[in-house]
Amino acid sequence: MSSVAMPRIRRTAQNTQFTLPHRINDVQTYPVQSPQGATILIYGHENGVSLLWRGGRRLKPLKKDPPKEKANGASEDAVMIIDSDDDEPPAKLQSTPKFEDRPHFEDVAEETPYPEVIQTLDLTLGTAVLNVAVMPMTPCTAREAAASVAPILGDKIVFAVSCVTSDVFVITLPLTPPSPESKLRPELRADLLAGRAGSGAWGESLVLLGGQTKHSEGLAMNLIKPKSSERQVKSARAVVAACSRQASGALLLWDVPLDPKDKPDRALEPFQTEFLPNPLISISFNPTHTTQLLAVSSHQATRVYDFATSPLPADPDATGPFPSQGSWLVSLYQPFARPSTSRKPILDAVWIAHGRAIFVLLADGMWGIWDVDGASPSASVAAMSSKLKPGVRGAALTSFSVSGYVEGTSTLRSVATQRKESQTGEFAPMTPHARRQATASLSTTATADRLSTVRGGARITALPSNGRMLRDESLVLWVGGQEHVCIIPAVSRFWDSQLRKGAGGGVNLFSGAQPTKMVKLLDLSTGLLGERCCGVSLVVSSFSSDEHLDQDGGLPVEVLIRGESRMVVLRQGEDGPGKKIGTVVDNRRKRLFSKVERSDAIIVHGNGGKTAGSVPYNLSTSKPGTLRLRPFSNGQEDLRGGLNGREDPSQPPSHPSLGLEFMNTLNTAADSSADLSRDLEVEMLDIMGIDQALESMEGSRGSGRKKVFFEQD
DSSP states (O other), X not given: OOOOOOOEEEEOSSEEEEEEOOOOSEEXXXXXXXXXXXEEEEEEETTXXXXXXXXXXXXXXXXXXXXXXXXXXXXXXXXXXXXXXXXXXXXXXXXXXXXXXXXXXXXXXXXXXXXXXXXXXXXXXXXXXXXXXXXXXXXXXXXXXXXXXXGGGGTEEEEEEEETTSOEEEEEEESSOOOHXXXXXXXXXXXXXXXXXXXXXXXXXXXXXOOOSSOEEEXXXXXXXXXXXXXXXXXXXXXXXXXXXXXXXEEEEEEEEOSGGGOOSSOBOOSEEEEOSSOOSEEEEXXXXXXXXXXXXXXXXXXXXXXXXXXXXXXXXXXXXXXXXXXXXXXXXXXXXXXSSSBXXXXXXXXXXXXXXXXXXXXXXXXXXXXXXXXXXTOOSXXXXXXXXXXXXXXXXXXXXXXXXXXXXXXXXXXHHHHHHHSOSSOOOOOHHHHHHHHHHHHSSHHHHHHHTOOEEEEEEEOOOOSSSOOOXXXXXXXXXXXXXXXXXXXXXXXXXXHHHHHHSOOOTTOSSXXXXXXXXXXXXXXXXXXXXXXXXXXXXXXXXXXXXXXXXXXXXXXXXXXXXXXXXXXXXXXXXXXXXXXXXXXXHHOSSOSSOOOOOOOOOOOTTOOOOOOOOOOXXXXXXXXXXXXXXXXXXXXXXXXXXOOOTTSOOOOOOOTTTHHHHHHHHHHSOOOTTSOHHHHHHHHHTHHHHHHHHHTOXXXXXXXXXXXXX
């Protein structure tokens, strides 16, 4: 089993980056915290899936057994011989009792500059895991999840993974991290396959989902709450959706029971299979309408699929809670790549506004919001959901509520822009030949082919609710690479701000208050170390709140940036979201290291900024009104008395100051009040030497030059 990873910390002017050495294919943040307050990260790699508990209360260290005391007179070399001729043969050795893990944690969570990794766990599947899917729900505690969603979420982790072998698994695991004792069990050391996923060594269970012939391109999972009228469904069930390039494109859905008693003994077959004209690049479930699925096709459209609504009349002989075929509710089309006849490729699309609208990201850096359910903060148009009635199918929507471009992505939109930017010189005229060449380059397939190679994506997470109102959401997106990674701290406020700016003319994405603008993340190469960006995700900060977001300008989330062989956790700001620089410095002075860690570094603290009383101080060395030095007759200068006289012979000779005592005089000079009797205009002329330059011009005349005279007042 892997040991606790210690991140490498790198600090830049804009953010703090924590680099973990992991070569991963996909990473997801589990929305339910563990009972001790840790955030769980699930990531797939070339040998299976791993879990990482970050933050919260620490596990107590291993307790060493005290040495046994020897009895009086006993000797280690004593040999005992027992005559067992008449004794019965020894009975069969009893089987080793099953290990029951009971981890113990500290009483309180220790305050540290950043959440530390307290435990990790590797689940070996023997194959590479390509995709990880979790439930699209608001981050909450285990108690809240058990009360509001499903009781199983109070003590179990439920997620799905897809492998390169086209297998899909639904895995359940204890929510509490394993103790150090469980990782040091003798049976795990004796057999390398004892801790393999599915063996039950960690309290996990696996459900295999079959029916695919090619590996999944996208994976999504959601929990379906059983209705009270459904007697045959007693416990919560999970619906897993996967899209692949099987045939021309296929979408498969499985109904998975989560009760251990209903665990199937063989691979589950999908209850719905939809063959598509084109493959999908991503899928995601609606967080509010749990039966709706967002299906994204790169060159065609973004569509909404409802697996619980059948386009055919109900079959009385059908079994199961869901019909055998679902319905396509609405198609959302992206704009054309003008002047060509093809549409712009879609990089990704996600649900926003808690499932009432859709945010889409295009390959040329354009983004837009489709208002499907009338969720716009200041829109008065009819909701698109009015067309989604049982008798209407195939409705379409093309216009965006708001749209814009990510800063710095102009080179993705045209070949002519790239050529113009590559030219040297300040002025590059557009000749008729250059205009025809630019138009021809846009009309060809070169632009479409180039946009098809652009990679990117978007992830969204809901901020935890404080009980008074529905909280906002945060969204992160990336286009092309690490140069264009942006985050929207509050989606609804950003949406409202763009509508207001668009109505008044002129839309600037990167201006305004922190919650209403798009923040571009900089200096990402510091943590990636030259590797390309392969994906992004979000982690909700434990101390996020509206007050911190508004007052301190911090971000309520941390950004997970996936590189080729490392994962970077980026925290925007000096040392965490919602933290002022001065407060952070004071906190570091109080605690630079945890109680467990010891450091041999010499830490020097200042005097807290205490200065002596304010004393008038003059910086002039001669007559008032000028800073030009006068020659001294005796070569002595009174450093103590300022610049208005010579050294007083009645006073003892002054001694030069040693050490850093001159800092006190500088602080005093900075704190002194303004001298209204000084002529600052004359002093500035003397400092810049303008009057000397004018005098030299007055007495000299160059060949072929005009002499300029200035009138004196």
